[in-house]
Amino acid sequence: MLALDLELRQGGFSLHGQLRLDQPVSGLFGPSGCGKSTLLRAIAGLIRPQRGFIQLDGVALLDTAQGIDLPPHRRRVGLVFQDSQLFPHLSVESNLLYGFRLLPTAARRFTLAQIVDLLDIGPLLPRRPRHLSGGERQRVALGRTLLASPRLLLLDEPLSALDEGRKQQILPFLRRVRDELRLPMLYVSHAINEILSLTPYVAVMEQGRILGQGLFAEVIRQDHILGLARSLGLENVLRVTVERHEPDIGSTTVRYDHHQLHLPLSALPPGSETWIALRAADVALAVQPISGITIQNQVAGRILGLRRIADRMVVEIDIGVPILAEVTVKAIRDLGLKEGDAVYCLFKARAWQYLATAV
Incomplete structure (x- = not known):
């Protein structure tokens, strides 16, 4: 000790x-x-x-x-x-x-x-x-x-x-x-x-x-520590509730702020709460929903702010809770994105990690 x-x-x-x-x-x-x-x-x-x-x-x-x-x-x-x-x-x-x-x-x-x-x-x-x-x-x-x-x-x-x-x-x-x-x-x-x-x-x-x-x-349930965790390594942390499991397709659906996310299959029982994390670099942005794509987690949001770090842009988006996306400067310029714009955040299911899962 x-x-x-x-x-x-x-x-x-x-x-x-x-x-x-x-x-x-x-x-x-x-x-x-x-x-x-x-x-x-x-x-x-x-x-x-x-x-x-x-x-x-x-x-x-x-x-x-x-x-x-x-x-x-x-x-x-x-x-x-x-x-x-x-x-x-x-x-x-x-x-x-x-x-x-x-x-x-x-x-x-x-x-x-x-x-x-x-x-x-x-x-x-x-x-x-x-x-x-x-x-x-x-x-x-x-x-x-x-x-x-x-x-x-x-x-x-x-x-x-x-x-x-x-x-x-x-x-x-x-x-x-x-x-x-x-x-x-x-x-x-x-x-x-x-x-x-x-x-x-x-x-x-x-x-x-x-x-x-x-x-x-x-x-992490303490608000001041949760805010710090979100900033570390440009990671995003969400508190979610497990809704249902679909073992035949290896999927678990979780809910936060009236939104659903489809994640890899979890052993957590339905109704339980957990924390999940996503790196900012694993968030893609689009100006409209995209069909015909394997990324099924597409959540509408609004840009709260943008800041440049070297050759990358860190974009803060409100999707019910603030999250960060890290994308190229070129992508922001090509899409003409600015503060206040509506965007869609795209998340691959397996990019999310269950943080509270025992190791």
């Missing part, structure tokens, strides 16, 4: 964190710059808070009142960064064994063969990091951290530099670490779907403060 209460100031930024995590895997999410990485570095001993304590399984890693501040190597906390930070001059095998060789034999929880098999990196062992893909580098970085036999694994947005395809390749390996090694994990990301693929237990952070923690389906 991880428990902490600390205050940390760096320049004009201040962090006040209070957490008590007693689940095998917990997630921490919030917008960029809110202090997630700073909090992880404090837990790992790379940053010293001005006040507070950090305890892991009842053992004090930091206690400013008692003058306790264990150095990083004595905390036995593993930290996987956004970028792999592999040693470029060493082979994959030498990178993996770097921390392992420094451990006394009795302290080694895993063997090289066990981690290589778990992460399926055997063919990579003789290579140098420059010859690896981004996903391969992150698997090697994860393996190196695991071979250092940490008591707690901290993952600091380890998939943020990867495209969606490579993320989906890495997540199963993280689930294997969770299920087979049973190593306590704290997973940080601004993508809530990423977190919920590993655990339903989350803490929410904004502007250096922990806003809430617990089961996502319960925490």
Whole structure:
């Protein structure tokens, strides 16, 4: 179990964190710059808070009142960064064994063969990091951290530099670490779907403060946290009621604000409420309903606002609740869309994810 209460100031930024995590895997999410990485570095001993304590399984890693501040190597906390930070001059095998060789034999929880098999990196062992893909580098970085036999694994947005395809390749390996090694994990990301693929237990952070923690389906019911969740990674979160199931065609119909959506088949009983999420990039816009198309979820709405981010346009639309769509600047210009215009939002059924489903 991880428990902490600390205050940390760096320049004009201040962090006040209070957490008590007693689940095998917990997630921490919030917008960029809110202090997630700073909090992880404090837990790992790379940053010293001005006040507070950090305890892991009842053992004090930091206690400013008692003058306790264990150095990083004595905390036995593993930290996987956004970028792999592999040693470029060493082979994959030498990178993996770097921390392992420094451990006394009795302290080694895993063997090289066990981690290589778990992460399926055997063919990579003789290579140098420059010859690896981004996903391969992150698997090697994860393996190196695991071979250092940490008591707690901290993952600091380890998939943020990867495209969606490579993320989906890495997540199963993280689930294997969770299920087979049973190593306590704290997973940080601004993508809530990423977190919920590993655990339903989350803490929410904004502007250096922990806003809430617990089961996502319960925490997200708080209005101020729901608004934050909608903004993370340009995702959309809706509270819906399950209406009916059609197992023969693999479909579940849900309802929100007098609208229906057809989603993949769910095991939730009719009448139950749940949260579903959709990335803004998975929302297509049309100026009229489209027939003769496989996308059957077509919901009328009105544009509330548009803003440009690099070469993309983020469009806020009122479909009974505000949602975001991320489309190209060219598409907006070609359609001549502007604030106040009526549009239709098109959603593929399988682009929606049930967020409250147990993992």
